[in-house]
Amino acid sequence: MKSKIIIVNNVTQKFSLGAKKVTQVLKGISLSASTQEFLSIVGPSGSGKSTLLNCMSGLTQPTSGQVLINGVNPYHLRPSRLAQMRRQEIGFIFQSYNLIPALPVFENIVLPLRLAGKKIKRRVVRQLLDQMNFAADLNSFVTNLSGGEKQKVAIARVLLTQAKIIFADEPTGAVDSVSKEIIFQLLRKLADDGACVVMVTHDIDLATRTDRTITLKDGIIQQDLKKPTAQQLLTAMEMR
Numbered sequence: 001m002k003s004k005i006i007i008v009n010n011v012t013q014k015f016s017l018g019a020k021k022v023t024q025v026l027k028g029i030s031l032s033a034s035t036q037e038f039l040s041i042v043g044p045s046g047s048g049k050s051t052l053l054n055c056m057s058g059l060t061q062p063t064s065g066q067v068l069i070n071g072v073n074p075y076h077l078r079p080s081r082l083a084q085m086r087r088q089e090i091g092f093i094f095q096s097y098n099l100i101p102a103l104p105v106f107e108n109i110v111l112p113l114r115l116a117g118k119k120i121k122r123r124v125v126r127q128l129l130d131q132m133n134f135a136a137d138l139n140s141f142v143t144n145l146s147g148g149e150k151q152k153v154a155i156a157r158v159l160l161t162q163a164k165i166i167f168a169d170e171p172t173g174a175v176d177s178v179s180k181e182i183i184f185q186l187l188r189k190l191a192d193d194g195a196c197v198v199m200v201t202h203d204i205d206l207a208t209r210t211d212r213t214i215t216l217k218d219g220i221i222q223q224d225l226k227k228p229t230a231q232q233l234l235t236a237m238e239m240r
């Protein structure tokens with residue numbers, strides 16, 4: 001059965017830009033996301049998508065408003081408990097990959113599992129990467145990889161944690177169209193199998209294939225659409 005696993009109530013986010021200047025990036029966002037749901041967030045560059053994802057996932061405390069993950073406000077937790085929640089319940093695929101340059105591919109992928117005291121076989125990691133069309137060696141250092149390869153490493157790292165809540169910030173931004181399809185299908189399957197997947201994307205076609213799309217503009221939700229058509233999304237984003 002589906003249940004609301006993420007609830008966001010009237011969240012605002014302000015950043016100070018020097019002594020007197022403040023910018024408000026999120027202006028009262030309310031939404032929820034459920035288990036077994038693939039939710040996409042679309043909107044122009046700078047509209048606040050990454051900022052929203054960071055607030056929703058326990059990474060950045062909003063200026064005001066409330067976030068509940070599985071009924072718990074992550075910003076009320078002690079730092080150690082929050083770190084544990086983020087490690088055990090949440091997978092985050094960063095727009096900037098967030099890999100560790102000094103470590104090879106394999107070590108980057110298994111790091112969260114190591115931190116959780118779990119072991120993982122190289123064969124399992126290799127299989128997943130093969131499935132993702134990733135040809136590079138597990139021993140390569142991530143600094144030597146292309147953008148798309150780094151993105152796949154970041155995605156494999158999250159897929160193997162088996163987290164029930166996945167945040168993906170433009171997970172297909174750097175990859176070719178075949179890889180894009182593979183990555184989308186992997187995320188689609190996670191949601192179909194019960195996870196809550198929240199994906200920021202610039203790709204209208206991919207958004208139409210998620211269960212629900214939220215369009216964001218200037219830090220405000222414009223629309224919350226179930227199974228939108230491309231036309232609806234383009235209109236909502238005023239891209240025509």
Ligand SMILES: Nc1ncnc2c1ncn2[C@@H]1O[C@H](COP(=O)(O)OP(=O)(O)OP(=O)(O)O)[C@@H](O)[C@H]1O
Nearest residue numbers: 015016023025043044045046047048049050051052
């Ligand atoms: N820590 C910060 N300090 C000051 N301004 C910030 C900070 N983080 C984000 N911003 C500003 O907030 C706005 C929204 O940024 P955000 O990264 O959320 O946009 P986005 O919708 O994810 O854009 P993109 O599609 O380009 O990734 C931008 O104008 C950005 O400069």
Ligand SMILES: [Mg+2]
Nearest residue numbers: 049050095169
């Ligand atoms: Mg962004």
